[in-house]
Amino acid sequence: MDNSTDKPVQAEMPFAIVQGEHLTELPKDLYIPPVALQVFLEAFEGPLDLLLYLIRKQNLDVLDIPIAEITEQYVDYINLMKDLELSLAGEYLLMAAMLAEIKSKMLLPIFEEIEEEDDPRAELVRRLLEYERYRSVSEEIDSLDRVERDIYLSSAETGNYQQPDILPDIELPDLVMAFQEVLKKAEMFSTLHFMKEPLSVKERMSEILENINGKDFVKFEQLFDLKEQKIGLVVTFLAILELMKELLIEVVQAQEFGIIHVKMLVEKEIHESN
Amino acid sequence: MNQIKNIIEALLLSSGEPLSADRIHKIINSKESCSKADVLEAIDSLKIDYENKEIEISRVASGFRVQAKSSINYFLNIIYAEKRPRYSRALMETLSIIAYKQPVTRGDIESIRGVSVSSSIMRTLTDRNWIKIVGYRDVPGKPAMFSTTNEFLDYFGLEKLSELPDLPDIKEPQNLSLDLETNENRPVSSEQLN
Numbered sequence: 001m002d003n004s005t006d007k008p009v010q011a012e013m014p015f016a017i018v019q020g021e022h023l024t025e026l027p028k029d030l031y032i033p034p035v036a037l038q039v040f041l042e043a044f045e046g047p048l049d050l051l052l053y054l055i056r057k058q059n060l061d062v063l064d065i066p067i068a069e070i071t072e073q074y075v076d077y078i079n080l081m082k083d084l085e086l087s088l089a090g091e092y093l094l095m096a097a098m099l100a101e102i103k104s105k106m107l108l109p110i111f112e113e114i115e116e117e118d119d120p121r122a123e124l125v126r127r128l129l130e131y132e133r134y135r136s137v138s139e140e141i142d143s144l145d146r147v148e149r150d151i152y153l154s155s156a157e158t159g160n161y162q163q164p165d166i167l168p169d170i171e172l173p174d175l176v177m178a179f180q181e182v183l184k185k186a187e188m189f190s191t192l193h194f195m196k197e198p199l200s201v202k203e204r205m206s207e208i209l210e211n212i213n214g215k216d217f218v219k220f221e222q223l224f225d226l227k228e229q230k231i232g233l234v235v236t237f238l239a240i241l242e243l244m245k246e247l248l249i250e251v252v253q254a255q256e257f258g259i260i261h262v263k264m265l266v267e268k269e270i271h272e273s274n
Numbered sequence: 275m276n277q278i279k280n281i282i283e284a285l286l287l288s289s290g291e292p293l294s295a296d297r298i299h300k301i302i303n304s305k306e307s308c309s310k311a312d313v314l315e316a317i318d319s320l321k322i323d324y325e326n327k328e329i330e331i332s333r334v335a336s337g338f339r340v341q342a343k344s345s346i347n348y349f350l351n352i353i354y355a356e357k358r359p360r361y362s363r364a365l366m367e368t369l370s371i372i373a374y375k376q377p378v379t380r381g382d383i384e385s386i387r388g389v390s391v392s393s394s395i396m397r398t399l400t401d402r403n404w405i406k407i408v409g410y411r412d413v414p415g416k417p418a419m420f421s422t423t424n425e426f427l428d429y430f431g432l433e434k435l436s437e438l439p440d441l442p443d444i445k446e447p448q449n450l451s452l453d454l455e456t457n458e459n460r461p462v463s464s465e466q467l468n
Contacts, residue, residue: 045363045387046387046389047388047389048387049388089389091389091390095388127385131386131388133442133444134367134371135367136442137370137374137439137441138366138367138369138370140439141366141369141370141373141439142366144430144432145344145430145431146429146431147429147430147431148354149358150344150347150431151341151342151431152341152342152347152350153339153340153341153342154340154341154342155288155340156284156287156288158288161288
């Protein structure tokens with residue numbers, strides 16, 4: 001388990017060969033464009049990926065990892081990244097700590113009684129194997145035929161087909177909001193009135209029906225006489241609601257938040273209700 | 275019958291998404307009388323018609339769709355050469371873990387990959403409608419659980435999750451006393467390791 005440096009395992013990997021000379025250390029004044037760093041960072045998908053790479057590259061058995069060796073190489077890589085002044089993701093450092101812990105545990109003598117205890121590498125091996133399963137299957141999925149790359153969908157243009165407009169239903173709150181608009185506008189006309197006008201919803205209903213009779217659509221707002229006092233506007237609004245309830249008029253909206261229109265629903269003798 | 279067949283062909287070509295037999299049946303039956311068996315028969319008949327053509331009807335998770343036969347991919351690749359999206363290894367790994375272990379939380383994904391889950395990857399997967407939240411695990415923090423969708427299967431031309439490539443078996447480490455209680459049906463490999 002000691003660092004037998006004379007083992008011909010692996011010479012330090014040169015980063016580059018410049019004029020036949022192997023460079024193992026980066027020149028201090030080397031300029032590295034930020035884009036290059038990104039590529040470097042993306043080479044590994046995390047500490048597990050990096051460890052698997054180190055293990056597989058040297059044809060080592062995952063189930064019997066030479067921890068000392070691998071730890072050294074792992075730390076070398078991390079130092080390299082530090083030399084490149086890359087900010088290391090915390091996960092890499094955590095793994096370095098985990099490797100060091102395993103290494104130290106393996107140096108401890110094994111007592112007979114605890115022989116059955118887990119190999120200190122067990123958890124790491126389990127994680128490596130588990131990760132490798134998904135990594136390899138993800139490559140398989142990546143090579144599956146897929147839309148936009150290997151599967152091309154056929155379609156026909158729909159030509160003159162136009163989707164029918166579906167008009168939104170009007171809910172009571174919409175009407176109330178519209179009425180509020182009317183009230184706001186009326187305020188601009190507000191003057192002092194002293195005359196008391198007799199108001200009847202029934203009467204107003206007839207007026208409205210008269211007003212819209214024969215016309216196609218009348219704007220909701222046009223049913224109100226803005227010069228009237230608030231009470232008069234309220235009576236008109238009540239009359240409209242009443243007419244809707246009796247299914248005498250229809251209230252429609254061409255689009256959401258659009259103008260609300262009122263239409264006569266049934267041609268009826270309008271003076272009858274007077 | 276021929277009429278129904280023609281309608282189905284037009285529906286499949288113009289719907290912009292795969293249509294299930296049930297859905298086609300419901301659509302046509304709203305006007306013409308036809309049974310679900312009629313629909314399936316018409317689709318089979320269309321399949322036969324297409325045998326001499328370079329398009330085919332394929333069945334994926336969401337239903338039937340018309341697609342070009344792979345025999346002309348050479349030509350289509352030229353047309354679409356520049357429009358093909360690429361997906362990173364990180365995205366494919368994340369997607370694979372969700373597909374095989376669903377429903378999973380971000381924590382599950384992180385513990386397998388050993389790195390934190392990228393939010394942009396989760397957003398891409400969600401935006402593409404390949405994954406969706408199916409619930410929240412009853413542990414502190416109530417993390418969301420993700421599963422894959424039918425659109426994910428459609429994209430990879432699959433009908434069912436079981437058609438995904440098999441997840442490789444775990445190699446049984448015999449020289450390590452690993453904790454095996456949780457996974458009893460893992461095959462024990464007999465080969466001599468070491």
